[in-house]
Amino acid sequence: MKTNKRIGLCVAVIALIVGLVACQPKSGVDGVIYGGHIFTATDKADVQAIAFDESKIVYVGSLEGAYALAGESTRLIDLEGGMLMPGLIDAHVHPLLYALFSSYPSLESANNVDELMSLMKKYEKDTPSTDWVIGFGFPTGMFSGEMPTKEMLDQYFPGRPVALISHHMHDWWLNSAALKDANITAETADPKGGFIHRVPGSLEPSGFLEDQASFGLIMSNSHLLPSYYTMYQQWRNIFKEMAAQGYVGYLDAGVSRNDIALAYYLMNKLGAIKLKGNLALIVMPDEGLERISEIATLRQWLETDSLKYDVAKFWIDGMIDNRHAYMKAPYQDNSSRGRAYFNTETLKAYILAAESKDLNTHLHVIGDAALGESVDAFADLSEKKPFSKRHYFTHLQVADSSDIARIADLKLGINISPSWARRDLPGSNGKPVDLSDIENAIGPRLNNHGLYLPFKTMYDSGARISAGSDYPFTTLNPFEAIEVGLTRQYYSNSVAGAIPEAIQADQKVTLDQLLRSNTIEAAYQLGREDELGSIEVGKSASFTLIDRNLFTTKPADIGETMVTMTMIDGETVYEQ
Numbered sequence: 398m399k400t401n402k403r404i405g406l407c408v409a410v411i412a413l414i415v416g417l418v419a420c421q422p423k424s425g426v427d428g429v430i431y432g433g434h435i436f437t438a439t440d441k442a443d444v445q446a447i448a449f450d451e452s453k454i455v456y457v458g459s460l461e462g463a464y465a466l467a468g469e470s471t472r473l474i475d476l477e478g479g480m481l482m483p484g485l486i487d488a489h490v491h492p493l494l495y496a497l498f499s500s501y502p503s504l505e506s507a508n509n510v511d512e513l514m515s516l517m518k519k520y521e522k523d524t525p526s527t528d529w530v531i532g533f534g535f536p537t538g539m540f541s542g543e544m545p546t547k548e549m550l551d552q553y554f555p556g557r558p559v560a561l562i563s564h565h566m567h568d569w570w571l572n573s574a575a576l577k578d579a580n581i582t583a584e585t586a587d588p589k590g591g592f593i594h595r596v597p598g599s600l601e602p603s604g605f606l607e608d609q610a611s612f613g614l615i616m617s618n619s620h621l622l623p624s625y626y627t628m629y630q631q632w633r634n635i636f637k638e639m640a641a642q643g644y645v646g647y648l649d650a651g652v653s654r655n656d657i658a659l660a661y662y663l664m665n666k667l668g669a670i671k672l673k674g675n676l677a678l679i680v681m682p683d684e685g686l687e688r689i690s691e692i693a694t695l696r697q698w699l700e701t702d703s704l705k706y707d708v709a710k711f712w713i714d715g716m717i718d719n720r721h722a723y724m725k726a727p728y729q730d731n732s733s734r735g736r737a738y739f740n741t742e743t744l745k746a747y748i749l750a751a752e753s754k755d756l757n758t759h760l761h762v763i764g765d766a767a768l769g770e771s772v773d774a775f776a777d778l779s780e781k782k783p784f785s786k787r788h789y790f791t792h793l794q795v796a797d798s799s800d801i802a803r804i805a806d807l808k809l810g811i812n813i814s815p816s817w818a819r820r821d822l823p824g825s826n827g828k829p830v831d832l833s834d835i836e837n838a839i840g841p842r843l844n845n846h847g848l849y850l851p852f853k854t855m856y857d858s859g860a861r862i863s864a865g866s867d868y869p870f871t872t873l874n875p876f877e878a879i880e881v882g883l884t885r886q887y888y889s890n891s892v893a894g895a896i897p898e899a900i901q902a903d904q905k906v907t908l909d910q911l912l913r914s915n916t917i918e919a920a921y922q923l924g925r926e927d928e929l930g931s932i933e934v935g936k937s938a939s940f941t942l943i944d945r946n947l948f949t950t951k952p953a954d955i956g957e958t959m960v961t962m963t964m965i966d967g968e969t970v971y972e973q
Contacts, residue, residue: 425468426450427967428938431460433476434946437932438483438917447481449938452966457934479961480946482912483931484645484939485875486919489759489791489812489865492639492649493657496632498566499869500623501533505564509539513561514553521557529558529575529621536564544594545570547604560621565870567716569606576602589683589738592721608715629664636670640971642873643941643960646673646920646929648865650759650791651710653679655695658706662699670704671970673939675923677708677759682743686750693754707924709751710759713739714767717794717838722764724795729840737767744774748788757787757924759812765795765848772803779807789863789922792817795839798854805860810922814867815882815911818850818900852882853904863922864914876943876958879911883952908947908955938967 431446437457446463448456456463467473502520507513513535521530550559550572558575562568571579583600587593594605639647652658658678664670678692689709696706714737715721720728723735739747751758762768768790775788790804791812804811835849855862864882866873881887883906885899899905920930928937942962947955963971 423468423470425471426455426466427470428472428474429463429467430474430476430481430940430942431463433478434480434948435932436480436482436912436947438913439931439933441933444932447932449967452938452968454932454934454936454938457932474942474962476942478946479942479944480948481932482941482943483916483920484929484937484963484965485643485915485941486646486863486923486925486929487639487644487866487868487873487875488648488863488919488922489650489814490639490647490868490873491651491870492632492635492647493652494566495635495869496628497623498533498562499631500627501531501562503534504532504561505534507535507539510549513539517559517561518553521554521559526557529560529578530554531560531562531621533562534564535561535570544603545605547571547573547576547602550604565716565718567608567719571604571606573604576604581606589681607719608712608721629660629669632664633669636672637971638873639672640963640965641960642875643943643963643971644672644875645939645941645963645965645970646675646923646925648675648677648708648759648923650677650865650867651679652676655691658695658699661704662701665701665704671965671968673703673925673929673965675705675708675925677710678706679710679712680747681712682739682747686746689747689750689754689756692756696756705924707755708757708759709747710761711739711744711747712761713737713744713771714762714764716763717835720838722794723767723770724764724839725766725769725797728838730837734766735764737770739771741770741774741777744771745778748774748778752784752786755786758789760788760790761792762790763792763794765797765800768793768796769800772800772807772809775807775809776803784808787922787924791865792867793855794850795848796851796854797848798851798858801851801855801858801860805858808861810861810863811855812863812865812922813850813852813855813882813914814865814871814878815852816866816871816878817881818852818885818904819881819887849901849904851901851904852906856906856910861918861921862910862914863919864911865919874956875915876947877956879908879915879947880952880954880956882906882911883908883955886953908952912947938964940964 426448427450429446429448435444437444444457445460447454448463448466456466504513504516507516517532520532524530554572556574558578559572560575561570581602585593591608594603595601596603658676661676680688692709700706714723714735720731720733721735723737727734748758760771762771787810789810789812793811866878872878885902885905917930920926929939941960944959944961961973962969
């Protein structure tokens with residue numbers, strides 16, 4: 398009894414001490430950052446220091462003013478000549494695709510078909526006999542224009558289902574056993590937004606699938622997906638890496654399955670994702686307007702402050718690489734103009750449906766015809782009613798200046814990936830892919846009229862311009878991408894040897910423009926401009942700290958920038 402009383406007394410004393418400590422007034426704000434250049438993404442100049450407290454910015458101004466708010470418990474963060482900026486936002490990235498495809502064995506080291514088959518033979522031995530053998534990352538350019546066929550794979554894998562996924566993820570190469578297991582036959586119609594290549598002179602599948610035919614295969618066959626545990630590990634890794642690259646927010650620009658959308662919610666609740674995210678859920682024309690309602694329902698049940706389900710993504714055309722980008726003139730090495738997956742009337746119906754469900758839109762547009770007809774759809778709708786939501790075109794690899802001007806006039810937005818604007822396009826095996834394939838495809842339009850990724854024309858139009866990495870199709874590093882935007886060449890550490898000629902050097906843009914596109918403009922696209930994107934009193938204490946002042950760094954050296962710290966709501970989520 399006495400023992401119990403003593404224990405009770407001790408517990409009471411401990412509780413009292415803890416209570417007294419908790420009640421002690423905090424000495425000063427949580428943190429002060431100083432000692433370097435501060436880019437606020439506002440018109441406020443000559444900022445020497447900022448102070449933050451309880452996840453919010455409470456002071457922006459002089460060093461003396463910030464110090465006046467500090468106390469014994471205040472964390473003093475010295476930039477040491479580096480730079481502070483609003484936390485970076487990747488407004489077009491693919492964490493899901495990274496998690497999915499990086500879960501498969503890599504083919505990136507292969508330089509030719511023999512090496513490719515050797516790797517796949519190794520993976521066959523390591524794969525359970527009941528599973529498909531799937532490899533990821535083969536460069537389609539290694540076939541020198543020849544289309545891969547099932548017979549080529551059947552020579553090496555006569556009876557086991559085998560699939561190879563291209564480095565840009567849009568193409569799948571299957572053997573006969575895989576086609577049979579997937580039930581892809583001569584009677585199988587091409588899906589909307591995709592193509593099943595056929596044996597010449599027949600409807601028999603050749604073994605090569607493009608765009609939605611390939612994406613649809615894996616997404617509709619859950620047994621082909623890696624385990625959720627494997628994907629979870631990769632997913633967690635990519636978000637850690639994004640924090641290390643300075644990102645505090647993102648748009649996943651392609652979520653196609655509702656169970657993946659649910660997985661995002663669970664990971665967010667478990668704390669596996671620190672970054673603040675928005676999801677763009679893919680809508681294909683063959684899914685019907687019901688898909689828009691599905692997204693709205695997911696939003697109703699799953700949306701939180703840190704994870705928003707508010708974007709419908711429309712995949713308007715394919716890629717130049719596979720000659721399915723929809724062009725105003727035929728390809729030089731091909732009589733086709735590519736294809737549009739949405740016609741103007743269908744797209745108008747889907748835009749209206751998105752607006753009615755309070756959803757923004759994100760349109761994958763590569764070719765100039767795809768852009769022109771998509772802008773036509775918005776122009777027609779605008780005559781009846783102004784838009785209430787935020788609608789963005791992304792990529793615009795080939796674009797007419799007149800269509801860009803219309804985007805600005807309609808108060809629509811453009812999302813760019815600056816790292817695309819270089820002559821050494823990203824290869825799958827660390828080696829550059831020369832732009833000559835694109836040049837051969839679209840000819841003089843590449844060098845005339847500022848049509849190829851015309852960033853300066855876009856900024857000069859007055860349209861709102863956000864930026865995204867498009868990772869894993871290209872670099873995740875925002876500073877490598879910024880360097881490309883400034884130079885129209887590859888970033889300094891990407892390829893050894895002589896620096897190639899800049900591609901359309903007159904389309905270079907400024908550092909201020911690119912930084913704003915990675916901060917306040919990206920925040921605006923995501924509907925988070927009241928919280929993120931600029932350093933202002935009352936906004937989230939979400940910052941990116943780097944090792945140099947970008948405004949005094951040579952453009953060709955910006956790609957070597959290192960992130961020293963990333964903070965979200967006052968919490969350090971990465972520190973070098």
